[in-house]
Amino acid sequence: MDREKSATFLKNLTGIMNGGALSLMCSIGHKTGLFDTMAGMEPATSQAIADAAGLQERYVREWLSAMTAGGVVEHDVDAGTFVLPPEHSGLLTRAAGPLNLTTYCQYVSLLGQVEDEVVTAFREGGGVPYDRYPQFQTIMAESSFQRLSKSLLSQVVPLLGDAHDRMTEGIDVADVGCGSGRAMVLLADAYPKSRFVGFDIAGAALERGRSEAEVLGLANIRFEVRDAAALDEHECFDLVFTFDAVHDQAHPDRMLAGIHRAMRPGGQYLCVEPKASSHLHENLDMAMAPMVYTISTMHCMTVSLAYGGEGLGTAWGEQLAVEKLTNAGFVDIMVTGTKEDRGNHYLVSRKPGVSAESQSVGQHG
Ligand SMILES: C[S@@+](CC[C@H](N)C(=O)[O-])C[C@H]1O[C@@H](n2cnc3c(N)ncnc32)[C@H](O)[C@@H]1O
Structure with missing residues (x-):
């Protein structure tokens, strides 16, 4: 001893x-x-x-x-x-x-509300479904807005090469698992010639996005209730975003395959996911590691397991993310980040092929 x-x-x-x-x-x-x-x-x-x-x-x-x-x-x-x-x-x-x-301290009390149900899941398996976290979307919207309002246009869009020019000219953009849709509202406001759609399974969260778009008088945005694992769009988007929305999916591979199918050839995909390695020992120096694994156990992992899902967990990490994106058919995967957001990896990738958009940009010189 x-x-x-x-x-x-x-x-x-x-x-x-x-x-x-x-x-x-x-x-x-x-x-x-x-x-x-x-x-x-x-x-x-x-x-x-x-x-x-x-x-x-x-x-x-x-x-x-x-x-x-x-x-x-x-x-x-x-x-x-x-x-x-x-x-x-x-x-x-x-x-x-x-x-x-x-803003993030609020997650502690949010998770406390489901502690007993998580304990039951430890014993019996399964998980705690999304609707057991009534405040989740409000807190998520608050933390996303806090992060994105300063950095989306000035730091995130520049990670995507000529996306600013293409959105200025007019392209089709989607956000899958958009929650309250803050990102799409900010972009729709900044790029009136482009068309934006937010998909999420949570109707109440989408309603918040709709109201914000209405207040701003935006006619170039819509929100649709949709299961990300069952997207049936075909080659209709030039740019797709997911913000913290892959790791808590029940079926992330189906989601990624659906996103790939929904994109036009040459289209871009920005997958924003918590900054972590897929290996525990490489995360131990991360300042927020205990918080990340706690949120994972009591929300992100358990909501996925609640629907018979994969239960990737919040810290599924860069290596597994790159593997899954590659398996889904994405290429030129680049893992990058922004100054404002030290907690997330930004995985920029592309669907192979040349988009009609970039061909016409090329033809015009
Ligand atoms: C961690 S939140 C991120 C929300 C938003 N992207 C943001 O950054 O504020 C994950 C989102 O994925 C949504 N989601 C979970 N499973 C889904 C599914 N099967 N289909 C569509 N959306 C889903 C949740 O409702 C939630 O809004």
Whole structure:
């Protein structure tokens, strides 16, 4: 028995428990707007903070105690005040955009809601279906928007060669497993001559995309409820996206085959998937590895297994992704990324053949 090892592990385990608890408190700080309120405030009492946020003082005081104990907020004992230092608020507020980690803290409570069902699945097999996560699409839409609103046009589109020019001229674009359709709305707004469609199995999420498109008055976008494993489009898209949508599929190979079939020859496919290796030991240095494998067990893997699926898991990784894309017929696969999004791999590939689009661009010089 190595006592030092045991003491080190006790410290680790205490950190694990405190981290889980504080994630819940950070999620509450996000949902109540407390971090946003405190970011603009001088040191203040719990009453002043509660008043500024329009919340109940007793709850805010207890939350501030947890935040102080966790090193998120600083406390002046003599003045009886609390402050959120700017070095912290840059990672905790809506103004922080893609750096706001509290959006992801919300996944901890979301996963907690299905813990008992996941335990049952450990014993009996199967999984927890999508409809057992009522808040999933809302949180997903929030985190996707946070990530994509800044980077989609300025960093993601440039990964796709001349896609900006082709979308400016007018092409057909699809997003499979689009969720609330943020990506398609942003692109449809930016490229009025192109036509955009978002497919997903979740009708309520698509409704959110439809409303956003309506508010913006976009006539070049539509959303359709569709099982990604049963796409029956044939050679009608020049560019297809999937954002974090392959790894939790029940039947990812059928999805990839359907996407390939739906693309015109020479068309491009951008598959965005969590940045990971397919080998556990190569992921252990990843800052978010424990979170990734937890989300996998309690959402991405289990939703796939719930429908008799493959259960790829969130960290299915780059090597397996390249293998599956190759098997589906995609070529020139390039694994790249963006500055804004350190958590995902961007796999750019192509369906063999020359598109009519690029032929006509070529003919015009
Ligand atoms: C992790 S979410 C990503 C959503 C969206 N692409 C984003 O980045 O915000 C995966 C999406 O795949 C959808 N999905 C899962 N299985 C599907 C299926 N068989 N057919 C179509 N969509 C499916 C889910 O409803 C969910 O919206």
